[in-house]
Amino acid sequence: MKEFEVFDLPYVFDNYDEVNKVMHGPLGKQLLGKLETKGIKGLAYWDNGFKNFSANKPIKSPADLKGMKIRIQSSKVLEEEMRTLGALPQVMAFSEVYQALQTGVVDGTELEASNLYTSKAYEVQKNLTLTQHGFLGYALIVNKKFWDGLPADVRAQLDSAVQDASVYANKIAKEENDKAVAAIKASGKTKVYVPTPQEREAFKKALLPVHQKMASRIGPDLLKQIYKETGFNPGK
Numbered sequence: 001m002k003e004f005e006v007f008d009l010p011y012v013f014d015n016y017d018e019v020n021k022v023m024h025g026p027l028g029k030q031l032l033g034k035l036e037t038k039g040i041k042g043l044a045y046w047d048n049g050f051k052n053f054s055a056n057k058p059i060k061s062p063a064d065l066k067g068m069k070i071r072i073q074s075s076k077v078l079e080e081e082m083r084t085l086g087a088l089p090q091v092m093a094f095s096e097v098y099q100a101l102q103t104g105v106v107d108g109t110e111l112e113a114s115n116l117y118t119s120k121a122y123e124v125q126k127n128l129t130l131t132q133h134g135f136l137g138y139a140l141i142v143n144k145k146f147w148d149g150l151p152a153d154v155r156a157q158l159d160s161a162v163q164d165a166s167v168y169a170n171k172i173a174k175e176e177n178d179k180a181v182a183a184i185k186a187s188g189k190t191k192v193y194v195p196t197p198q199e200r201e202a203f204k205k206a207l208l209p210v211h212q213k214m215a216s217r218i219g220p221d222l223l224k225q226i227y228k229e230t231g232f233n234p235g236k
Contacts, residue, residue: 001038003031006218006226008077010133010207016174018230019047019135024166027225032139041147043159044140044166048112049177050132054125054190055108060199062086062206068107071097076217078110081134081210097121112136114173117180122190129193130181131203140166208234 006012013019022028023045032042053059055068066086072078074091082089090106094115100106101124109121110133116122140162147155185192195203211234215223227234 005077008075010081011204013135022229039144041142041144042139043162046138047170047173048136051110051134052130054128056126058127059129071106071109077214084210113180114176122184127191
């Protein structure tokens with residue numbers, strides 16, 4: 001569903017508080033409810049973390065990405081994001097990333113630190129810039145017909161268990177990303193750079209047109225609701 005592509009928008013969330021307010025609040029539940037028209041029951045959201053750019057050359061400004069082949073997941077929003085930066089989007093399965101980086105099929109990635117670390121992709125990337133320009137999460141879903149066929153008390157117990165598991169999973173996700181950044185630094189293979197507030201603002205400004213171009217696809221009313229929740233100012 002195109003509405004869920006709103007979560008791919010760059011810098012739509014600045015921090016985990018904003019993620020929680022939207023994804024785990026009334027608006028997030030409203031979006032999960034839309035899945036029922038597709039025969040799907042949405043139960044919860046599980047966080048993966050904030051994405052960062054990695055490459056063999058340093059990335060400190062939007063201009064540094066110009067002409068680079070960047071691996072992305074399949075998403076019209078992410079494709080537009082890369083083109084806006086002057087980069088060349090390369091849709092590719094996660095399992096293929098390490099070899100693609102190693103052989104130069106792609107120049108860089110946008111990944112959460114935990115995925116960059118567990119896939120060992122950092123071993124073939126000399127630089128990691130903590131742009132935190134996008135967020136990756138997952139919707140926990142189940143077949144609606146199956147769910148509705150369960151006894152009411154079983155559904156209630158499962159729903160309670162899912163909520164408890166989600167709190168734990170999302171806590172672990174943040175911890176794993178923090179640990180991954182530390183481990184990547186300690187490896188000595190990859191330089192980790194934290195953008196200054198001014199550099200981060202330059203990325204946000206450069207990527208603002210993505211919001212404007214994707215508004216009609218995602219739904220302008222939904223965007224306004226999220227902006228209201230997070231305080232995002234599209235006119236800034």
